[in-house]
Amino acid sequence: MKSAEAARYWDAVYTERPTPEEPRPNARLVETVAELPPGDALDLGCGGGGDALWLAGQGWRVTALDVSAVATTALTQKARARGLGDRITAVQHDVRASLPELRCDLVTAHYFHTPYDQDRTPALNAAAALLRPGGRLLIVDHGSTAPWSWNQDPDVRFPTPHEVAALLDLSPDRWEIERADAPTRTAIGPDGSTAEVIDHVLLVRRTA
Numbered sequence: 001m002k003s004a005e006a007a008r009y010w011d012a013v014y015t016e017r018p019t020p021e022e023p024r025p026n027a028r029l030v031e032t033v034a035e036l037p038p039g040d041a042l043d044l045g046c047g048g049g050g051d052a053l054w055l056a057g058q059g060w061r062v063t064a065l066d067v068s069a070v071a072t073t074a075l076t077q078k079a080r081a082r083g084l085g086d087r088i089t090a091v092q093h094d095v096r097a098s099l100p101e102l103r104c105d106l107v108t109a110h111y112f113h114t115p116y117d118q119d120r121t122p123a124l125n126a127a128a129a130l131l132r133p134g135g136r137l138l139i140v141d142h143g144s145t146a147p148w149s150w151n152q153d154p155d156v157r158f159p160t161p162h163e164v165a166a167l168l169d170l171s172p173d174r175w176e177i178e179r180a181d182a183p184t185r186t187a188i189g190p191d192g193s194t195a196e197v198i199d200h201v202l203l204v205r206r207t208a
């Protein structure tokens with residue numbers, strides 16, 4: 001799908017179902033990052049902005065990218081309303097096209113999935129290359145479907161964290177896998193119902 005079409009698709013999603021006024025951060029982000037010293041973070045596919053707002057509240061300077069201008073405009077407004085406007089730069093951008101020229105200490109990509117085919121690997125590799133030595137790449141993917149997921153195919157197979165890692169350009173002399181597991185969590189759907197779901201969590205650290 002071309003950038004303009006993807007932007008229209010996700011703008012329609014966020015127009016039809018506006019992002020929450022108080023978006024919550026993703027659980028895996030909080031448990032992974034809470035103890036890290038703040039620095040510069042890049043959030044790929046920031047969506048409702050719960051992760052960016054939480055990171056900024058922890059002292060991080062966040063560049064939040066999303067192909068939907070509806071999402072990034074809403075995030076900019078929420079950041080300003082919370083006095084975090086100087087810590088969050090929310091930009092409408094297709095990460096497949098390019099990435100900002102910045103150096104960072106954390107790249108996060110949470111549930112960076114689309115209901116249409118999209119090769120995200122080049123963008124993840126490009127984002128990883130922006131990390132300073134010691135910086136981390138955190139990729140959290142779905143590992144199971146919820147009743148409200150767009151994909152209800154009973155045979156769907158989600159790549160494991162190690163399979164995701166294998167697709168990336170992570171030579172062992174420069175990268176260390178710190179975490180690759182599949183924890184469960186109770187997720188809340190759009191209608192407020194809950195379900196147990198599996199996350200696929202990959203955390204890698206740039207060592208040199």
Ligand SMILES: C[S@@+](CC[C@H](N)C(=O)[O-])C[C@H]1O[C@@H](n2cnc3c(N)ncnc32)[C@H](O)[C@@H]1O
Pocket residue numbers: 006010026044045046047048065066067068071093094095096109110111112113114118
């Ligand atoms: C399933 S949502 C996840 C949003 C958020 N990270 C979260 O955890 O709730 C995927 C997000 O990726 C964004 N996205 C999809 N393709 C993109 C692309 N090529 N460049 C930038 N953002 C993209 C969508 O607009 C959407 O906000």
